[in-house]
Amino acid sequence: VIPGWFSEISSMWPGEAHSLKIEKILFQGKSDYQNVMVFQSATYGKVLVLDGVIQLTERDECAYQEMITHLPLCSIPNPKKVLVIGGGDGGVLREVARYSSVEKIDICEIDKMVIDVSKQFFPEVAIGYEDPRVTLHIGDGVAFLKAVPAGTYDAVIVDSSDPIGPAKELFEKPFFQTVANALRPGGVVCTQAESIWLHMHIIEDIVSNCREIFKGSVNYAWTTVPTYPSGVIGFMLCSTEGPAVDFKHPVNSIDELKRPLRFYNSEIHTAAFCLPSFAKKVIDAK
Numbered sequence: 243v244i245p246g247w248f249s250e251i252s253s254m255w256p257g258e259a260h261s262l263k264i265e266k267i268l269f270q271g272k273s274d275y276q277n278v279m280v281f282q283s284a285t286y287g288k289v290l291v292l293d294g295v296i297q298l299t300e301r302d303e304c305a306y307q308e309m310i311t312h313l314p315l316c317s318i319p320n321p322k323k324v325l326v327i328g329g330g331d332g333g334v335l336r337e338v339a340r341y342s343s344v345e346k347i348d349i350c351e352i353d354k355m356v357i358d359v360s361k362q363f364f365p366e367v368a369i370g371y372e373d374p375r376v377t378l379h380i381g382d383g384v385a386f387l388k389a390v391p392a393g394t395y396d397a398v399i400v401d402s403s404d405p406i407g408p409a410k411e412l413f414e415k416p417f418f419q420t421v422a423n424a425l426r427p428g429g430v431v432c433t434q435a436e437s438i439w440l441h442m443h444i445i446e447d448i449v450s451n452c453r454e455i456f457k458g459s460v461n462y463a464w465t466t467v468p469t470y471p472s473g474v475i476g477f478m479l480c481s482t483e484g485p486a487v488d489f490k491h492p493v494n495s496i497d498e499l500k501r502p503l504r505f506y507n508s509e510i511h512t513a514a515f516c517l518p519s520f521a522k523k524v525i526d527a528k
């Protein structure tokens with residue numbers, strides 16, 4: 243460990259660790275679920291860390307929040323009812339709120355400390371909670387989805403941490419089945435799906451499970467987030483049986499007048515589904 247630096251050391255990415263220079267530690271706490279830390283970095287703004295893993299930085303959070311939201315929501319016409327599982331920082335809510343067609347935004351986040359810390363230290367991210375269409379549920383996303391009437395949502399976004407810790411069951415088959423049940427025919431789900439450089443085995447299992455459960459389309463997309471391990475993060479984009487969804491060609495554009503998008507655009511939407519051969523071989527073969 244280098245004094246004055248934060249290094250993201252984890253068994254999920256053995257032998258490597260991205261580091262950020264610390265200017266000041268702003269918060270350290272322990273919730274019922276995980277350790278929570280916020281620090282001011284020298285070059286990435288404020289940083290949110292859960293159990294030693296970087297969740298977001300002010301400088302590059304736009305890449306992740308915009309892609310995980312607009313890849314699904316620009317793939318269906320007029321999304322109305324959207325559910326966010328996880329995403330307690332509020333960044334996905336901020337992006338979902340851009341759609342005038344959206345009438346209802348539910349969010350189910352298990353850890354209240356993440357919400358409170360985001361509101362205190364990341365107001366530009368937590369601004370998503372201010373939208374009147376948002377209903378906050380504090381609890382386990384699996385239990386929440388089991389209680390949802392079938393076919394309720396047009397879209398579900400699973401903005402989770404990694405499959406070690408509270409988010410573990412959000413990567414398992416039973417959870418995907420509850421998501422499919424909660425979606426209308428032709429409804430879409432987008433989940434945080436790790437790194438093709440680090441987690442091809444996890445991705446392989448997720449793709450297999452999704453192909454069995456989602457009888458519409460199943461695609462993997464990826465993007466660059468400098469402060470995530472290996473500098474990239476992926477997404478599973480799936481739709482249930484019903485009106486066809488072509489994830490690779492957006493059908494929606496976004497009203498950017500209020501607040502311009504910093505990362506997402508329709509070209510990068512389509513490009514996100516282009517995979518290197520080592521990943522294509524695994525993902526397309528499943």
Ligand SMILES: NCCCN[C@H]1CC[C@H](N)CC1
Nearest residue numbers: 296297298329401402403470
């Ligand atoms: N809502 C904040 C983003 C959470 N997703 C992250 C993806 C990369 C992981 N190593 C940590 C969580």
